[in-house]
Amino acid sequence: MxxxxxxxxxxxxxxxxxxxxxxxxxxxxxxxxxxxxxxxxxxxxxxxxxxxxxxxxxxxxxxxxxxxxxxxxxxxxxxxxxxxxxxxxxxxxxxxxxxxxxxxxxxxxxxxxxxxxxxxxxxxxxxxxxxxxxxxxxxxxxxxxxxxxxxxxxxxxxxxxxxxxxxxxxxxxxxxxxxxxxxxxxxxxxxxxxxxxxxxxxxxxxxxxxxxxxxxxxxxxxxxxxxxxxxxxxQLRQLAGWTADRQANARFFDEYLEGVVTPAVADGAAHVYHQYTIRVVGLDRDEFAAHLAAKGVGTGVYYPIPNHRLPAFARDVDLPETERAALECLSLPVYPSLTEAEREQVATAVNDVAAAGS
Ligand SMILES: Cc1ncc(COP(=O)(O)O)c(C=O)c1O
Incomplete structure (x- = not known):
């Protein structure tokens, strides 16, 4: 896994x-x-x-x-x-x-x-x-x-x-x-x-x-x-190299992923990809993650319950983009120790699950 x-x-x-x-x-x-x-x-x-x-x-x-x-x-x-x-x-x-x-x-x-x-x-x-x-x-x-x-x-x-x-x-x-x-x-x-x-x-x-x-x-x-x-x-001495590795992994996913929404980068922004977070649209995100897990790819859902709906903060506010992101977001492995074979496995698994579901 x-x-x-x-x-x-x-x-x-x-x-x-x-x-x-x-x-x-x-x-x-x-x-x-x-x-x-x-x-x-x-x-x-x-x-x-x-x-x-x-x-x-x-x-x-x-x-x-x-x-x-x-x-x-x-x-x-x-x-x-x-x-x-x-x-x-x-x-x-x-x-x-x-x-x-x-x-x-x-x-x-x-x-x-x-x-x-x-x-x-x-x-x-x-x-x-x-x-x-x-x-x-x-x-x-x-x-x-x-x-x-x-x-x-x-x-x-x-x-x-x-x-x-x-x-x-x-x-x-x-x-x-x-x-x-x-x-x-x-x-x-x-x-x-x-x-x-x-x-x-x-x-x-x-x-x-x-x-x-x-x-x-x-x-x-x-x-x-x-x-x-x-x-x-x-760790600090390795941060620059690790950041470059994260960015290289992200570029690979940007190029090869299909059927999901890949993360955008704003003008002037340098993104350091703590997470590489895709949106799963038109398919159930949690089922998508379960299919990836079956193919040996672990993922993270950050964050399934927005703060305004947590018991600690419960607020009656209308935050449609927050709600949508909480339903659609799925983070893929992007860390520097991901090998080339692993990132290929991740990309293939995502594309296969997206194609099977669409
Ligand atoms: C956005 C954000 N803010 C704050 C924190 C809190 O950091 P820590 O877990 O080191 O207390 C975290 C991480 O866990 C985080 O992701």
Whole structure:
């Protein structure tokens, strides 16, 4: 079975973990500082603050900017629940806006329509590794005096007009969960150009203290460990090559897939294919996936239930493109360790299932 995701952990990662274990310094220390310095090359030299998960990265960025009770933050519903969770955990209200159908990211027109008197911020998600329409979203935010937070959990090294994601808004948040384009095991990171915001996030991740026992504000323990950072430093060195491999696999699928809708790339966008997500139209998506599984091809459905219909958020909003995507989307294996034989097997299986069903 070709799995839907396959993290690459090699000898270098194991050696890096060994090095940290041998040092006896396991918690946040020099490896985290080095990882932060090195990751800044991915986000146009922004200041980086590493934390224990992508969810924490979103949460602390919002908290540090003062988002809280009484505020609304516009988010997509077609995303992992962490996006809206992070907003809700600050005491603010996530307001769901629809996506645009070609790239699955927030539709700027829908964002503008959702702005109300309590709106303080917009948090687009660069879903599947495709950058959101950052030009228009930033313009809308400037015009309405709103903060732009980027959920870049799935989009390491993606860019729009040559500017990397995570370098557009007040803060960009990344995840290093094992299935992401690079991993630390678990982990996350906030990128920002604002030194004051970075300091606040550093305080929030560490019980509100910069110096031990001199707690300045109320904070959490959301620190990354040196063990995780050491893994991340090795993975980061491979990110560019892995991204190119993902893009090459995507080009192959673009060329050979038939009978399904392949993912579009917006003008100016560099898509990093965290997922290669097709639309299954005119056939039942879940049956399509079951037929692929029978042919040895694993797939993922991200996300079958949009956030606005989850019990955690239940909202009575009309988001037709979100609903359609939730029914039609199917993600194929596209990761860098996919062999040429495997990608041919994936393409043949998709084409055969599509042809049999049409
Ligand atoms: C879009 C999105 N936002 C946020 C997160 C949260 O990241 P983490 O799982 O590292 O907390 C994830 C990933 O899991 C994600 O896909």
């Amino acid at each position: 070709i799995p839907a995701a396959r993290p690459v952990i090699g000898a270098q990662e194991r050696a890096a973990v060994d090095r940290v274990l041998a040092s006896g310094l396991l918690a946040q220390g020099p490896e985290v500082a080095a990882f932060e310095a090195e990751f800044s090359s991915v986000v146009a030299d922004r200041i980086c603050v590493a934390v224990n998960s992508g969810t924490s990265a979103l949460h602390l960025a919002l908290l540090a900017a003062g988002i809280g009770p009484g505020d609304e933050v516009i988010v997509p519903s077609f995303t992992f629940a962490a996006t809206a969770n992070a907003v809700a955990l600050t005491g603010a209200v996530p307001v769901f806006a629809d996506i645009e159908p070609r790239h699955f990211c927030l539709d700027p027109a829908a964002v503008e329509a959702a702005i109300g008197p309590r709106t303080r911020a917009v948090m687009p998600v660069h879903l599947y590794g495709h950058p959101s329409d950052l030009r228009r979203l930033r313009e809308i935010c400037e015009r309405h005096d709103l903060l732009l937070f980027e959920d870049a959990a799935q989009a390491h090294a993606a860019s729009m007009d040559g500017v990397p994601v995570g370098a557009w808004g007040i803060a960009g948040s990344f995840s290093f969960y094992p299935t992401k384009n690079m991993t630390t095991g678990e982990g996350g990171l906030v990128a920002t150009a604002d030194e004051g915001l970075a300091r606040k996030i550093r305080l929030l991740r560490n019980q509100g203290q910069e110096r031990r026992y001199e707690n300045e504000i109320v904070g959490l323990n959301n620190r990354m460990t040196d063990i995780h950072a050491a893994i991340g430093r090795v």
